[in-house]
Amino acid sequence: MALQPCTEIPTAKTSPSAPVQALPVLKERGQREVFCGLTGIVWLHRKMQDAFFLVVGSRTCAHLIQSAAGVMIFAEPRFGTAILGERDLAGLADANDELERVVKELLDRRPDIGTLFLVGSCPSEVIKLDLAKAAEKLNHRYFPKTRVLNYSGSGIETTFTQGEDACLGSMVPVLPAKETEEPALLVVGSLADVVEDQFKRLFDKLGIGPVAFFPPRRASDLPSVGKGTKLLLAQPFLSETVRMLMKRGAELMPSPYPFGIEGTTAWLKTAAEAWGVEGEKFDEAIAPSVARATLGLERYKKLLQGRKAFLFPDSQLEIPLARFLSRECGMELIEVGTPYIDRMLMDAEIDLLPPGTALSEGQDVEKQLDRCRAARPDITVCGLGLANPLEAEGLSTKWSIELVFSPLHGYDQAADLAELFVRSSERRRRLSV
Numbered sequence: 001m002a003l004q005p006c007t008e009i010p011t012a013k014t015s016p017s018a019p020v021q022a023l024p025v026l027k028e029r030g031q032r033e034v035f036c037g038l039t040g041i042v043w044l045h046r047k048m049q050d051a052f053f054l055v056v057g058s059r060t061c062a063h064l065i066q067s068a069a070g071v072m073i074f075a076e077p078r079f080g081t082a083i084l085g086e087r088d089l090a091g092l093a094d095a096n097d098e099l100e101r102v103v104k105e106l107l108d109r110r111p112d113i114g115t116l117f118l119v120g121s122c123p124s125e126v127i128k129l130d131l132a133k134a135a136e137k138l139n140h141r142y143f144p145k146t147r148v149l150n151y152s153g154s155g156i157e158t159t160f161t162q163g164e165d166a167c168l169g170s171m172v173p174v175l176p177a178k179e180t181e182e183p184a185l186l187v188v189g190s191l192a193d194v195v196e197d198q199f200k201r202l203f204d205k206l207g208i209g210p211v212a213f214f215p216p217r218r219a220s221d222l223p224s225v226g227k228g229t230k231l232l233l234a235q236p237f238l239s240e241t242v243r244m245l246m247k248r249g250a251e252l253m254p255s256p257y258p259f260g261i262e263g264t265t266a267w268l269k270t271a272a273e274a275w276g277v278e279g280e281k282f283d284e285a286i287a288p289s290v291a292r293a294t295l296g297l298e299r300y301k302k303l304l305q306g307r308k309a310f311l312f313p314d315s316q317l318e319i320p321l322a323r324f325l326s327r328e329c330g331m332e333l334i335e336v337g338t339p340y341i342d343r344m345l346m347d348a349e350i351d352l353l354p355p356g357t358a359l360s361e362g363q364d365v366e367k368q369l370d371r372c373r374a375a376r377p378d379i380t381v382c383g384l385g386l387a388n389p390l391e392a393e394g395l396s397t398k399w400s401i402e403l404v405f406s407p408l409h410g411y412d413q414a415a416d417l418a419e420l421f422v423r424s425s426e427r428r429r430r431l432s433v
C-alpha cells in the first residue's frame with residue numbers, strides 16, 4: 001500500500017484557470033468487487049433503439065446479463081448471448097462458422113436490427129476468437145441493412161462502465177466526417193432521453209448549436225466528427241472514446257460533470273464560453289432551473305448535512321458524486337474510491353474536492369473494507385456484492401449500480417440524486433424500533 005501524489009502523471013493541461021490540487025492517491029491492486037463491461041449493455045440497448053448486442057461468451061456471461069437486466073429479459077430485449085459450448089472451447093467446432101449461423105438466425109428473426117454489436121467476453125478472448133475479423137466479414141454480407149461492429153466487454157479488459165467506453169469507441173471509426181469546420185457541439189456519454197431533451201432545450205435557449213448526442217437514440221443516426229467538433233462529456237468514464245474522437249479532429253472541453261446544480265452550471269458554462277454567450281444571458285437562461293433545483297435539494301440537504309460518506313470503486317462516477325455530496329449536500333468524505341483515474345477527464349473535478357480528500361484508485365477489497373468498518377460511515381456507496389453484508393453489519397449502503405441506471409444528470413434530477421443517498425439511512429431509521 002503506498003500513497004502517491006495524484007499529480008504524478010503529466011497530462012494535457014485541462015483546467016486553464018486553476019492549478020490542479022495535489023491530492024494524495026492511495027493506489028491499490030488486489031482482489032476486486034466490480035462488474036465486467038458486459039453490464040453496459042443493460043443501459044446501452046435502451047438508449048440505441050435499433051441496436052442489438054450479441055455477447056459471444058459462456059453461460060456465466062448470460063447469467064450476468066440476465067441478473068443485471070432483471071425483469072427486462074421478458075420484454076424481448078435487444079441483447080442475447082451466443083454461448084460457446086464445449087465443442088467450441090475444445091476447438092472441435094469452427095467457432096466462426098457457428099457465429100455466422102447464429103447471426104444469420106438472429107437477423108432473419110429480427111429484421112429491425114440496424115446495428116449489431118458482437119461483444120467479446122473472457123472466454124472468447126481466452127480462445128482468441130477474432131471478433132473484429134468476424135464483424136468485418138459479417139459486415140460485408142449484411143451492410144447497409146445491418147452494420148456489424150465489435151468491442152470487448154470482458155472482465156479481463158473492462159470494468160463496468162468501461163463497457164460503454166468500448167462500445168462507443170467501436171463506433172468512432174464509422175462516424176461520418178464533418179463537412180465544414182464550423183463549431184458544433186457533441187455531447188458524449190449516454191443520457192436518459194428525458195435528460196437529453198432538457199439539455200437540448202437549455203442549449204437552444206443559450207443559442208448553442210448545432211448539438212448532437214453520442215450515443216444517438218438510433219445507432220444508424222451517427223453524428224459527424226472532425227475539425228470544429230467540440231466535445232462536452234456527460235460521463236467521466238469515456239477515456240478511449242474521447243481520445244479516438246480527438247484523433248479525428250475533435251477538441252475536448254474539460255469540465256466538471258453535470259451532477260448537481262453546481263456541476264450542471266459549470267458544464268453548461270463550459271459550452272457557453274466556447275460559444276461566446278454573455279454572462280447575463282447565461283444567468284437568465286438557467287435561473288428558473290436553478291431555482292427549482294435549489295428548492296428541491298433543500299430538504300435532502302438537511303438530512304445529509306454533516307454525515308459521513310465512504311465510496312467504494314465501481315463506476316468512475318465516484319469523484320463527481322463525492323464533489324456533489326460534499327459541496328452541495330454538506331457531507332464529509334471519508335474515502336473516495338474509483339477504479340481508475342484519468343487525469344485528462346478528471347482534473348476539473350479533482351479541483352473541486354475539499355482539500356485533503358482521501359482518494360483511492362483500484363482496489364484491495366479486504367483492506368478497503370477494514371478502513372470502511374473502522375470509519376463507520378453514515379452512508380457507504382458500493383456494489384451489490386458488498387451492500388447486503390455491510391447492511392448486516394449495521395452500515396447504511398447505496399448500491400452504486402443505480403447511479404448508472406437512473407436519470408440523475410442535470411438540474412431537474414439534482415434532488416433525485418440527493419434522495420438516493422438519503423433513502424437507505426431513512427429506511428434503516430424507520431425500521432429500527
Ligand code: SF4
Binds near residue numbers: 036057123
Ligand atoms: S465477460 Fe468475463 S467477467 Fe464478464 S460475465 Fe463473462 S466470464 Fe464473467
